[in-house]
Amino acid sequence: MGYGKLGPSDPGGSSSSQLTQPEVGTSYTRPVRNRKKIIFLSVLAIALIAASAISAVLFIGVRTKASGSPGSVLHRKPTQAISRACSKTRYESLCVNSLLDFPGSLNASEQDLVHISFNMTLQHISKALYLSSGISYLQMDPHVRSAYDDCVELLEDSIEALSRSLTSVVPSDGATNRQLSGGSVQDVMTWLSAALTNQDTCTEGFSDLSGNVKDQMGERLKDLSELVSNCLAIFAASDSDDFSGVPIQNRRRLLEEDSDISPENAAGDFPRWLGRKDRKLLALPVSEIQADIVVSKDGNGTVKTIAEAIKKAPQSSNRRTIIYVRAGRYEEDNLKVGRKKTNLMFIGDGKGKTIISGGKSVKDKLTTFHTASFAATGAGFIARDMTFENWAGPAKHQAVALRVGADHAVVYRCNVIGYQDTLYVHSNRQFFRECDVYGTVDFIFGNAAVVFQNCSMFARKPMAMQKNTITAQNRKDPNQNTGISIHACRILATSDLEASKGSFSTYLGRPWKLYSRTVYMLSYMGDHIHPRGWLEWNAAFALDTLYYGEYMNSGPGGAVGQRVKWPGYRVITSTVEASKFTVAQFIYGSSWLPSTGVAFLAGLSD
Numbered sequence: 281m282g283y284g285k286l287g288p289s290d291p292g293g294s295s296s297s298q299l300t301q302p303e304v305g306t307s308y309t310r311p312v313r314n315r316k317k318i319i320f321l322s323v324l325a326i327a328l329i330a331a332s333a334i335s336a337v338l339f340i341g342v343r344t345k346a347s348g349s350p351g352s353v354l355h356r357k358p359t360q361a362i363s364r365a366c367s368k369t370r371y372e373s374l375c376v377n378s379l380l381d382f383p384g385s386l387n388a389s390e391q392d393l394v395h396i397s398f399n400m401t402l403q404h405i406s407k408a409l410y411l412s413s414g415i416s417y418l419q420m421d422p423h424v425r426s427a428y429d430d431c432v433e434l435l436e437d438s439i440e441a442l443s444r445s446l447t448s449v450v451p452s453d454g455a456t457n458r459q460l461s462g463g464s465v466q467d468v469m470t471w472l473s474a475a476l477t478n479q480d481t482c483t484e485g486f487s488d489l490s491g492n493v494k495d496q497m498g499e500r501l502k503d504l505s506e507l508v509s510n511c512l513a514i515f516a517a518s519d520s521d522d523f524s525g526v527p528i529q530n531r532r533r534l535l536e537e538d539s540d541i542s543p544e545n546a547a548g549d550f551p552r553w554l555g556r557k558d559r560k561l562l563a564l565p566v567s568e569i570q571a572d573i574v575v576s577k578d579g580n581g582t583v584k585t586i587a588e589a590i591k592k593a594p595q596s597s598n599r600r601t602i603i604y605v606r607a608g609r610y611e612e613d614n615l616k617v618g619r620k621k622t623n624l625m626f627i628g629d630g631k632g633k634t635i636i637s638g639g640k641s642v643k644d645k646l647t648t649f650h651t652a653s654f655a656a657t658g659a660g661f662i663a664r665d666m667t668f669e670n671w672a673g674p675a676k677h678q679a680v681a682l683r684v685g686a687d688h689a690v691v692y693r694c695n696v697i698g699y700q701d702t703l704y705v706h707s708n709r710q711f712f713r714e715c716d717v718y719g720t721v722d723f724i725f726g727n728a729a730v731v732f733q734n735c736s737m738f739a740r741k742p743m744a745m746q747k748n749t750i751t752a753q754n755r756k757d758p759n760q761n762t763g764i765s766i767h768a769c770r771i772l773a774t775s776d777l778e779a780s781k782g783s784f785s786t787y788l789g790r791p792w793k794l795y796s797r798t799v800y801m802l803s804y805m806g807d808h809i810h811p812r813g814w815l816e817w818n819a820a821f822a823l824d825t826l827y828y829g830e831y832m833n834s835g836p837g838g839a840v841g842q843r844v845k846w847p848g849y850r851v852i853t854s855t856v857e858a859s860k861f862t863v864a865q866f867i868y869g870s871s872w873l874p875s876t877g878v879a880f881l882a883g884l885s886d
Contacts, residue, residue, distance in 0.1 A: 291749055291815055359386055359388075361389055361393060362375075362379050362380070365394075366510070368513050369510040369513040369514060370509055370510070371507075374506050378400055378503075378507065379393065379396060382399075395449050397515075398511055398515075401504075401508055401510075401511050402443060404504060405435060405442060408500045409435040412432060412497060412501075416432075418492070420493055421645070423489060424486075424489055424491065424493050426645070427485035427486045429650070430481065430482055430485045430647055430649050430650065431482040431485065434481055435478070435482065437657060438474075438475040441471040442472075442511075444467075445471045445475075445515075447463070448463035448467065469512070473729070474707040474708045475508050476505060476512060476757055476760060477762075479505040479508055480754075480756055482501060486498070512757060513759050516759045558662070561602070561627075562692060566604065571602045571604035572603065573602070574606065575604065577608045586603075589603045590615070590617055590624070593621055595620040596620055596622055600660075601625065603624060603625065604627050606634065607628070607629040607630075608634065608635070609635045610636050611636075611653075615636065615654045615655070616654070618657060618658055619657045619658055620658065622660050624656075624662070625663075626662065627664050628666030628667075630665045630666075631666070631667055634665065637667075637668075637671055638653030638669075639672045639676075640653070640679065641672035641676035641677060643672070648704070651670070651680045652683035653668055653681050653682065655683040656683070656684050656685070656689060657685040664692045664694070669695070672699070673699060674699040674720060674743045675743065678701040679698055680701050681703065682696050682702075682704070683706055684705055684706060685706040685728075686710075689709070690878050692713050692878045693715065694715045695716045695718070700719065701721070702717060702718060703724045703725070704726050705724065705728040706726045706727065707728050709729050710728045710730040710867070711867060711880065712730065712732045713735070713878050715735045716738060717735065717736070719740060719750075720743075720746065721747075722749050723737075723739075723750060725792065726754065727755055727756070727762045728762060729761055730763075730764055730867070731765045731767060731862070732765070732766045733768055733880055734769065735769045736769065737769060739773050739786045741776040741784065747787065747815060748784060749787045749815055750771065751766075751788065752789060752790055754796065755794075755795040755796055756793040757795065758795050760795070763798060763861070764789075764797070764798040764799070765799050765866055766798070766801070768803060768881065769800075770804045771788075771800075771805040771837065772808075773786070778808070781808045785810045787809070787813065788800060788830075789815070789828065790815040790816065791816075794821075794822045795826065797826065797827040798827075799827075799828070799852070800830050801831040801833070801858055801862075802834075802884065802885070804834050806837050809836075811841075813840070813843045814846070824848055826846070826849075827848055828848060828849045829850050829857075829861075830850075830852065831857075831858040832858075855884060862883050863882050
């Protein structure tokens with residue numbers, strides 16, 4: 281595409297189908313306060329490098345014998361433990377060489393190498409952030425600055441994900457090798473999957489650019505995706521595969537059975553699986569909720585803008601902070617719930633009443649990641665009863681209304697409205713319930729582990745020569761526990777498309793990356809869905825490695841007789857296989873969803 285593609289391309293249009301991923305950012309020229317932030321991040325990165333190095337020495341000192349002089353490991357052959365661990369990775373040579381360079385690796389057991397690989401990768405990412413921060417002063421055009429800012433933010437997020445993972449895999453006193461000291465196995469798989477997505481997003485933000493900044497960032501980011509992939513593979517390989525029966529590589533281990541998910545827990549509007557305090561909040565009418573911060577444009581609240589409310593909210597809080605946004609249209613630049621703003625809950629006055637809107641697009645020389653009208657990366661993010669909109673229009677191509685990269689995120693009774701790339705489910709675990717999503721090209725895209733339940737997906741009338749594609753899932757690594765599950769939803773056409781659906785084809789999805797994974801289950805599909813169901817991205821790309829499934833869907837568009845014959849596509853007939861993509865099994869992790877209070881089906885049905 282002539283303007284430089286930084287997100288899924290238009291199917292059926294004049295653009296090539298080569299894929300490139302978007303990313304984050306702030307302003308075109310970095311102000312003084314952001315320079316101070318960069319300096320702080322640099323110091324933090326140095327501290328992280330030093331701390332992780334000390335951690336490695338202490339850990340190896342406790343769990344292994346001394347390995348001799350520091351330089352003695354550099355030219356030695358790998359031990360059996362290293363060879364076995366690295367044989368499970370996708371980048372075996374890099375795995376061997378990087379582990380040999382790490383102190384204590386020659387005396388480490390295979391179990392110790394899990395911790396060492398995490399520690400070593402964390403050091404590499406910390407160093408990349410430190411070195412990347414050092415070029416913030418360079419002159420950059422808006423597009424390059426957008427991609428650069430994306431990388432800085434995503435490197436920060438990856439450091440946190442690796443740090444949490446590292447803490448979790450260090451055995452606590454008395455723990456066995458299969459026990460974790462903090463966070464579940466599923467948590468660690470999620471954080472590593474997110475870190476890998478972050479690195480891909482960062483790198484691909486520069487893919488259609490050129491110049492000195494791109495070259496310097498390429499050198500700093502070298503091997504990071506591969507190192508995270510190797511961590512994921514080493515960690516995932518030890519135990520059983522909870523996707524047994526699903527013909528695709530995915531090694532997501534479960535620490536224990538989800539014994540408290542049962543039919544009686546899943547019954548009713550607010551099952552035990554959904555929790556208590558937040559359950560109450562989501563059940564109450566707005567008039568009965570005691571908000572911590574009230575946003576009102578007329579000045580009758582705590583603050584007048586959403587940006588002020590986010591700034592006022594506490595950082596790294598374990599307590600739920602409620603932000604009530606009164607009816608009105610809010611259009612503010614760079615609305616983002618950052619990584620440190622945890623457990624924020626936004627409540628509006630209803631769909632179409634409280635509206636958060638924006639009009640940024642890639643035509644403004646921004647990455648797709650940077651175009652979001654609203655973005656959330658702080659864990660525990662919840663949004664209820666509001667609309668997120670990007671009004672840029674179809675001619676502006678990629679233009680995100682809502683981007684979510686927050687772990688344990690819930691979006692409930694919301695509208696998400698746009699055209700191309702409307703909803704960016706970027707990473708981590710997410711749940712959407714009773715939402716309406718509108719768009720044309722790839723309008724639900726990203727690499728989260730996400731379940732949509734009781735939602736409506738509305739295909740809109742696209743531009744001439746375009747095809748509608750509802751999903752573009754970009755799982756790149758077979759060990760990532762990610763995918764899009766659309767369960768008990770309605771796949772519909774808007775009135776303008778309905779009137780001209782004979783001129784436009786609508787597909788359930790297309791593979792943005794090699795291991796793309798999307799499932800539709802027990803959903804109604806209108807007759808605007810093309811009989812083939814699914815669309816190629818580029819010739820035979822990913823057709824034998826993707827996983828696309830359909831289970832007991834209904835409606836005129838749900839007939840599977842003329843569906844594609846790709847090796848990776850399947851009509852699911854087993855309830856056991858379909859259950860792999862339910863809330864209970866796909867995004868359950870650490871019982872987080874019960875605390876949100878959103879009604880849901882844990883299994884295929886009550």
